[in-house]
Amino acid sequence: MKKTVVAIVGPTAVGKTTLSIEMAKAFNGEVINGDAMQVYKGMDVGTAKITSEEMKGINHYMLDIIPPDEDFTAADFQYNVEKYVNSITAKSKLPIIVGGSGLYIQAAIYGYSFSNHKRNPDYTAELERLVNEKGAEYLHNELKRIDPHQAHKIHPNNYRRVIRALEIYETTGTPMSDHHKHENKEPLYNIFFIGLEMERSILYNQINKRCDQMIANGLIDEVKLLYDKGYEKSTAMKAIGYKEFLSYIKGEQSMEDSIELFKRNSRRYAKRQYTWFKNKMNIQWYPITPDNASESFRTILNDLAGVVGVK
Known part of the structure; x- marks a missing residue:
């Protein structure tokens, strides 16, 4: 029950x-x-x-x-x-x-389920470097390119969630929005x-x-x-x-x-x-x-x- x-x-x-x-x-x-x-x-x-x-x-x-x-x-x-x-x-x-x-x-x-999406520290560090060098908007535009549905749901300034969505795509080859469907x-x-x-x-x-x-x-x-x-x-x-x-x-x-x-x-x-x-x-x-x-x-x-x- x-x-x-x-x-x-x-x-x-x-x-x-x-x-x-x-x-x-x-x-x-x-x-x-x-x-x-x-x-x-x-x-x-x-x-x-x-x-x-x-x-x-x-x-x-x-x-x-x-x-x-x-x-x-x-x-x-x-x-x-x-x-x-x-x-x-x-x-x-x-x-x-x-x-x-x-x-x-x-x-x-x-x-x-979060445990299936392991993080790649090197890739995460690279994304954080891009935020510092080019701004959160740059990373959000990259997410728009690979997963426009998820990008629409995440504010550009919330770069931590943007990074997580990019990580999931990088490690699984599938957009985060597709994972959510299941x-x-x-x-x-x-x-x-x-x-x-x-x-x-x-x-x-x-x-x-x-x-x-x-x-x-x-x-x-x-x-x-x-x-x-x-x-x-x-x-x-x-x-x-x-x-x-x-x-x-x-x-x-x-x-x-x-x-x-x-x-x-x-x-x-x-x-x-x-x-x-x-x-x-x-x-x-x-x-x-x-x-x-x-x-x-x-x-x-x-x-x-x-x-x-x-x-």
């Missing part, structure tokens, strides 16, 4: 964390982080990482597990999700995955996807306010501390909320321009998150506003009670 798992997804700043705590309390659950950046130690403010107080005694997993100079792939995420789903279920508790990293969550739920179409778990959606202008206002709050909470100091520790070149520091303020810290951009770029990139990311989740997964969407959040959460918990049971 498949294990039952709930996943709470949606764009940044929509209210996923608050709902997850309410759900965990209602259904004897524990939370698995589904945000690719919250795995990093020391990246707290800029990732909107849940605080100990906000957890309200609910166990959380896959937070603060690696330093910012280590890579954390979708395969790593998949492995950890399986481990924690098994351990949480063994305690007769409900695993609740919460986050907005669509590819990672999809890979974990559907059991995508991936498991059935989820590994008895999965219930809960999506939170907010009218675009309201969401963007929430995002702008959250960005201001992050800055007030010490985001720039957090970025500077990571910069001083030598993490500037790490993949983690290319995350929204960090890359924008590196330019300010290095004296290359004004504070005002950095803040505006931070907000704009956050809004654009939310739009991409919506597109991903609505195109890739079978999700039950619930509308939410800042004023009716409690009412929406009650509706969600009532709907879920009939399928996962109540504590």
Whole structure:
């Protein structure tokens, strides 16, 4: 019998964390982080990482597990999700995955195969050299040539995913998009996807306010501390909320321009998150506003009670 798992997804700043705590309390659950950046130690403010107080005694997993100079792939995420789903279920508790990293969550739920695609360190180093010398756009254009379908799904600036797609083609002779066609179409778990959606202008206002709050909470100091520790070149520091303020810290951009770029990139990311989740997964969407959040959460918990049971 498949294990039952709930996943709470949606764009940044929509209210996923608050709902997850309410759900965990209602259904004897524990939370698995589904945000690719919250795995990093020391990246707290800029990732909107849940605080100990906000957890309200609910166990959380896959937070603060690696330093910012280590890579954390979708395969790593998949492995950890399986481990924690098994351990949480063994305690007769409900695993609740919460986050907005669509590819990672999809890979974990559907059991995508990564182990068959071994890396060639020399080829990877060559691709990274090309990024440094000719820019991410050059590599993305190369992916367009061999796998236009996959190139369309990957933003040119996300050069790590571009490199991975090129590696798969190099080692297998087959485009990554062809490999995806043969991936498991059935989820590994008895999965219930809960999506939170907010009218675009309201969401963007929430995002702008959250960005201001992050800055007030010490985001720039957090970025500077990571910069001083030598993490500037790490993949983690290319995350929204960090890359924008590196330019300010290095004296290359004004504070005002950095803040505006931070907000704009956050809004654009939310739009991409919506597109991903609505195109890739079978999700039950619930509308939410800042004023009716409690009412929406009650509706969600009532709907879920009939399928996962109540504590």
